[in-house]
Amino acid sequence: xxxxxxxxxxxxxxxxxxxxxxxxxxxxxxxxxxxxxxxxxxxxxxxxxxxxxxxxxxxxxxxxxxxxxxxxxxxxxxxxxxxxxxxxxxxxxxxxxxxxxxxxxx
Amino acid sequence: xxxxxxxxxxxxxxxxxxxxxxxxxxxxxxxxxxxxxxxxxxxxxxxxxxxxxxxxxxxxxxxxxxxxxxxxxxxxxxxxxxxxxxxxxxxxxxxxxxxxxxxxxxxxxxxxxxxxxxxxxxxxxxxxxxxxxxxxxxxxxxxxxxx
Numbered sequence: 001x002x003x004x005x006x007x008x009x010x011x012x013x014x015x016x017x018x019x020x021x022x023x024x025x026x027x028x029x030x031x032x033x034x035x036x037x038x039x040x041x042x043x044x045x046x047x048x049x050x051x052x053x054x055x056x057x058x059x060x061x062x063x064x065x066x067x068x069x070x071x072x073x074x075x076x077x078x079x080x081x082x083x084x085x086x087x088x089x090x091x092x093x094x095x096x097x098x099x100x101x102x103x104x105x106x
Numbered sequence: 107x108x109x110x111x112x113x114x115x116x117x118x119x120x121x122x123x124x125x126x127x128x129x130x131x132x133x134x135x136x137x138x139x140x141x142x143x144x145x146x147x148x149x150x151x152x153x154x155x156x157x158x159x160x161x162x163x164x165x166x167x168x169x170x171x172x173x174x175x176x177x178x179x180x181x182x183x184x185x186x187x188x189x190x191x192x193x194x195x196x197x198x199x200x201x202x203x204x205x206x207x208x209x210x211x212x213x214x215x216x217x218x219x220x221x222x223x224x225x226x227x228x229x230x231x232x233x234x235x236x237x238x239x240x241x242x243x244x245x246x247x248x249x250x251x252x253x
Contacts, residue, residue: 017208030217032194033249057204059212066190066198068164068215068248076208 002026006087006099012079014105020051020058021074022087024097030065046071046091053103054083079103127192127219136196140187140227141235150236151186153226157241162218162248169201169226170211172238183210185229192222217248 004024012018024046031043045065051058059075077085086100152172159165169186188198201212221243228236
């Protein structure tokens, strides 16, 4: 199972813009490289990432081989109310991982 | 400083990583696939990346709107895309901003196969497209392709 880190503040004011940082452990194998025996390494990529707050879209990304291993994203979220931020990564070989974090407004 | 082992491996890595790269033509095709052939103007979007990159394997890049006072509203931009001229493929990423995006910006880390031009393109809510091109010099290339 992949390891992922999702960093957001646990508390925010209503309407506050907070920084979200998301990192997932993944090789992002390009499919262009060969191993020591000359065998082409098949591509193994995270293709899509979606960040939603209680189902409403914050940011979606379509990723390609030029994204570095262990894809990292940083972006801004406007917190409308209490809720849960979830980030879902999807990729080759049925790869899928969701990481969630609760944000309470004060 | 390079250690001895890195000195020995560097030429081998250079041979293994020799890229059959994208060309200005494929870059142009990728950008047109994003814009749908709409006119592309300079400005609005800002691509932040170090112009001298030591390690092409993980290069921080940041896309943002270059609005009035440096902070545009997030509802002005619909999508942002990043393209490369000389990686094996021109596409890097496409980001779509939703209603809860707090600011028109996103940062990530990318690979650079060699010194080249990066192109950031923004699609605004009004349908206009804007670009920012940055030339970067890479001293250690990303091993994106085997020999």
